[in-house]
Amino acid sequence: MTETASLVGVKEHRVVLPGGLIAILGGGQLGRMTAIAARTMGYRVRVMDPEATCPASFVVDETIVGRWDDEEAARRLASGADAVTLEIEQIGVDALRRVAQLAPLRPGVEPVRIIQDKTLQKTWLAEHGFPVGAFRVVRSEAELQEAVPQLGARVFLKIGRGGYDGRGQARIGMGASATEEAIHAAWKSIGEMPAVAEKALDLDFEISVMAARNSAGEVRSYPAARNHHENQILAWSVLPADVPAELERRAEELASSICAALGIEGLLCVEMFVTRDGELFVNELAPRPHNSYHQSERGCVTSQFEQLVRTTCNLPLGDTALLTPAAIVNLLGEVWLDGAPDFAAALAVPGVRLHLYEKHTPRKGRKMGHLSAVGSTADEALERVLEAKRRL
Secondary structure, rough: OOOOOOHHHHHHOOOOOOOEEEEOOOOOOHHHHHHHHHHOOEEEEEEOOOOOOOOOHHHOOOOOOOOOOOOOHHHHHHOOOOOOEEEOOOOHHHHHHHHOOOOOOOOOOOHHHHEEEHHHHHHHHHOOOOOEEEEEEEEOOHHHHHHHHHHHOEEEEEOOOOOOOOOOOOEEEOOOOOOOOHHHHHHHHHHOOOOOEEEEOOOEEEEEEEEEEEEOOOOOEOOOOOEEEOOOEEEEEOOOOOOOOHHHHHHHHHHHHHHHOOOEEEEEEEEEEEEEEOEEEEEEEEOOOOOOOHHHHHHHHHHHHHHHHHHHOOOOOOOOOOOOOEEEEEOHHHHHHHOOHHHHHHHOOOOEEEEEEEOOOOOOOEEEEEEEEEEOOOHHHHHHHHHHHHHH
C-alpha cells in the first residue's frame, strides 16, 4: 500500500507490540494456527469469517461474522485493530480497500487482487519474466476450443476465481482424446467462467517455497518443501525437499524475487513444478500461510504462523533455518466416515503429534486436521507420519 501523509500512512510502519490487536480476514485452520501463535506472543486476536463457529473462533477474542465481500463486516473487523492480515485470498477487493483505510493491511490490496484471480496471476507472472508453462486465458468455450490444440491437447483447466483443492478444475485429453465434446464438457464443469488453460507438463515432482517480506523490504525464504498430491489435494509434505543444491538455490531465489516484485508485506508461498529434465516452473501463488509449511511449526526456528505475526506487526523477521527434518500428512473427512479414528494408535509412533481444527462435520475432501512428525532424515520423518496415518 502506498504510504501517504494520512493517519493510515503514519501507522503503516509502526511496530505493533504484544498486547496489541491483530485482525485476520478468515477464521479457518490457517487463521486458527496463526491466532495460536499470536496469543503465545501476547497479542489479542479478532477474525472475520462467514461461520460463527469457524476453527479460529475457539481460540480468538472475537469473531465477526460476514461474507468475504461484506464491506461492513470488514469495517468492523478493522476498526480499532493495530494491523490486519489474512488467511484466505478470496476476499472482495472493495472489502480489502475498506480495511486498508482503517489499519495497515499486510500483505496489501494489490498483491491479493492479482493473486486471487488465476487469470491475472498467471498473466502477471509471465509479463514479469517468471518461468511458467505454456498457458492461455480463456473467457469463452470458443477460446478454449482454440486453445487446447495450441497447447498440445493435454490441458489442465483452472477457474480464475474461487477454485482450491481440486475444485474448479478439469482435465482435458488425459486418458482420452481432446474432442470438441470433451472440451465442451470441461467448460461446462467449471461453470463457464473465465479460466486458465495450462499445458500438461512432464512432471518429476512438486515443491513449494515460503518467502516472508517485511515493510523494510527484507526477504527471507524457507527451505523448499516436497509435496505429494492426491486428487488435486495435498496429501503429504516434507521438509527438506532433498533436492540438488542448485535447484534449491533457484527455487528459493525465485520465491524471494516474486515476493519482492509483488510488494508483499507478509507471506508468499510459491508452488512450483519440477520437470523430468530439471526445469522449474511456477504453478500458483498464495499470499498467506500454506498447507505445505505446517511442518515448519516442528522443524524450523520460526514457524510460518509466527512469521506471519511478525510481518503483520512489523517485527524483525524470524530465522527460517531448518532445525530438524519434519513432515505432515493431511487428515481429510474420509478418515472419520468409517468410524472414529484411533488417535492413540497414531500417537504411539515416535515423533508424531496430532493437530485437529475443531471442524465438527467431516466431509469427503474436507481438511479436518493433520499429523506431523520429526525424524533424523526427511525420509524418516515422512515414514513416521505416514505410518501414524495408516494406524488410524
